[in-house]
Amino acid sequence: MEKHMEDDVREDPVKRIGIIGVGEIGRAIVEGLRHAGGASPEIFLSPRGARTAAELSERYEGVQICADNQEVVDRSELVIIAVRRQGHHEALTGLKVDDDKIVVNLMAGVATDDLRRTLATGAPIVRAIPLPAVRERRSVTVTCPSHPVVDALFEQLGGALPVTDETAFNVFSALTGTLTAHYTYLATLTSWAAGHGIAPDAADRYVRSLFQNVGRSLGDGTRPLHQLAADHETPKGNNERIRTTWFDPANAAALTKALDGLLTDLQ
Template identity: 55%
Template sequence: MEAERTLGIIGVGEIAHAIVSGLCDGTDVPPAIALSPRGARTAAELAERHENVRVCPDNQAVADAADVLILAVRPQQRAEALAPLTVRPGTLVISAVAGTSVADVGELLGHDGPVVRVIPLPAVSRRSSITVTYPAHPVAEALFDRLGGALVAPAEEAFDVFSALTSTFTSYYAYLATLADWGTRQGIDGEAADRYVRGLFENAAHALTDASKTLPRIAAGHETPGGINERIRTTWYEPHREPLERALDALLADLKRGY
């Protein structure tokens, strides 16, 4: 995205903070950014840190200033936040509102210009996260390429599948917390258990950087026949694989209906 384009963001929570940080921290020519007052503390902190960032008095002022308008409000707030807005013709609208189709965003805004859906993650703050986008748009892709890379979904149905996959994020952290908690209950010092689990999975994640190996191959490479990893996989993971898939199926159905 060219520096002369103004980026507006409505809804200044964790994802907006991550996007602004990724675009501004340690960069030579960050874009001008206009933030909504929703999430006032975060917006004020970002404006204080970056001279190219300003907080607007209301959402309409953000829309008026923006050449590229990012919507980062919660699904439950979408009607209240979006319906009153007037978006300038030609504005690129980028929606991070979960479960809200391209058509629904356009209808809520009364906007017949381009709308792109995205799934940004907190790691865009470090410019190290792949962001799924739909449909293809060169400006949206250039923006998220700066933040770690854009992955264009081939259809909106596929975008919803990527969105469902993203829902497993916090369960992964909860899984690690459960392991550390179990170790503590077995008598290990809590700090030591936490440190070990973190180190264990930081090292395991390194294997994911080798794109020449499939995920099943990586898993097999960390397991020996009759070993302790195989035991936990067969006694715990395998019996719970189908419930996980059913939960994802149910979420996907909700996402397709409008979450």
């Protein structure tokens, strides 16, 4: 059986981080690492996403743009790969990644074995799902498998949630696919209110306030989600009416079916 570098455990914090694919999540990671100042690793950015990379390198000391992806790898201890799933073979084929590097794969639906074949490396590969809120160090990041250096990195950015296998990891990955549906739900509420004569800016302000308060209640980890729902509902009240008439069994089944379909694709 081929032996990979997962067995080689580093204890020192990583000092040089490379990011290949500087999109929204790459930007958020850089901003999170530089959040509130203080010491942080050197960061090397690929030229992919040139405008964002240039902005970050101008704004932050110790953030540099490399000539190509190979230079990112060569100058880094830990390499974050955040390119699009559809073009990852083209972007990564031919890179030389030494076994003493650590690779963090942010590409949804790209399994570890697939990426290892593309890179032809024995380096440890860890999958992760950071969300944009890492820029404020407020997002829990799922990792697979647990690795002390990678978990420590994401602990700085809001917390790490290691899982043991890619089957579980893909379930968490599917959950992230519900984010924009939530924003669209809020936008639909705002449009409904505007359709009943409420000024759009007033409707927007109120819906934002309403659900920001819901978000704050989620910080109470002592109550499970079903209990939070019950605590915000009175028998035969307004909330119960909307929950039971709109979010009915058929609606719940449709959501489950959509998630199951996404999970199948991710696997």
